[in-house]
Amino acid sequence: MKRTPIKKIFSSGKLGERILVKGWVRTFRNNQFISINDGSTINNIQAVIDSSQTSEDIKAKLNPGASVSVLGALVESLGKGQSFEVQVEKLDILGESDPQVYPLQPKKHSLEFLREKSHLRPRTNTIGSVLRIRNEVAYGIHQFFYERGFYYLNTPIITGSDAEGAGETFRVTNFDIENLPLDEEKKVDFKQDFFGKPVNLTVSGQLEAEAGAMSLGNVYTFGPTFRAENSNTSRHLAEFWMIEPEMAFVELEENIEVAEEMLKYLIKRVVENCNDDLEFLDKRLADEEKTKPEKDRSELGLVEKLKFVLENEFEKISYSEAIDILKNSKPNKKKKFKFPVEWGIDLQSEHERFLVEKHFKKPIVVYDYPKGIKAFYMKQNDDGKTVRAMDVLFPGIGEIIGGSQREEGLDKLKTRMQEMNVLQEDLWWYLELRKFGTAPHSGFGLGFERFVQFVTGMGNIRDVCLFPRFPQHAEF
């Protein structure tokens, strides 16, 4: 007999049928009631044993965390907490769990403590819900692009080019680092390395995706990226996943439209398909908010916030307009900003937060940034000062998407590379995309974990991955 996932029992279980349930014990109460969770859903199923017919040895092993197999009939429950339960005919302990050392108790644990037990924390309601929602989002991303005729492209994880010229990279080598081969000038001789040149883990698949767009039309990547930056914040990881669509014959305006449409599609999907998990996280967040001082509490609950984003159009403003709003803002006039507002500066967290959370009170898209603070490949506007870049800013997490229309003119691109000290010989192939059949094209990058953070309401990005990677942390 095959086991029935608990999720299936809740959705289509029939009273009277005999079922086999396998999962992990959450609690064992009153010598009778086993609460079992198998990860398929946040909901537990209650299995009822006949205490007098069950050996003391078995009962002593029904501890939190133990894995069990339960065979019995699905019957109407006599108790009030659930409408049905399993009347146990046969119970097997598959794996014991010593309560003296099992770290997860039937009580609330701090997320910091759970982070030290990353291998067990998916068994908690919170992390379990987050990972199920993460899956829903990942699947939704593929479906969104598939439905629109985009091709899923796998760009290399090991690359020879540092895509944006910014961001520390992780070097990849098979050298014996205790004994590096040196050339005549006593420098490391990369000719002897595996690839015959220095290579690193990718920081972005964008440049490679552009090659895809210049042949397949509309493509997207969805894969891991790596940054060796010493970032210690609640929204940075050393290893994270990025979604990077790249579209041929598309200009910035349409790029922004696709970004907004995608974000809403994904949120809608989670709201529709992850009700149980979302409800739990909503309540969790509400409880957490209660412990904060009133002025720091957010006005909307998690589900309310998601629906709010769905129902409202993102505000689109140019960088110059954003600067004007900031200059005329109360905090600026009262000199509350730590960083002065001046055309040409990069928007700081405090500025973004003011625009999103105080001024517009909804997601915003800022476009046409000064060229001096953006990457070399972005298309230059005719004003000579700005580029066709756009950032989508979300409440709570700030920049969730960064994108642009790409410079398709070969000469303009070369000039810009020279100005910004990007080596043309390293990117000869990228330049050839402009030499042969160049075309307007655009794309953007969505930080997967940041988006999952937003839809789950988790405050720390380290709690939306199974085993997060960040400075000094690769235990698991």
Place this chain on the structure above:
RNA sequence: UCCCCCUUAGCUCAGUUGGUUAGAGCGGCUGACUGUUAAUCAGUAGGUCCUUGGUUCGAGCCCAAGAGGGGGAGCCA
């Protein structure tokens, strides 16, 4: 990398102006319990007060350095 905060039982925390024997809830252990819902009831064990050094008659509490954790900033997604 910078700034701020924290570190007391397995977990979450309390611990008064420096004062003698460091507490609670949950969890553990022993026992009871056939309709419980993070079950409940009775009993019980459990501490390198992060580490090192210092001040003091006396330090969980004060000072210094270090370690670990968190929040914020920068970089960005």
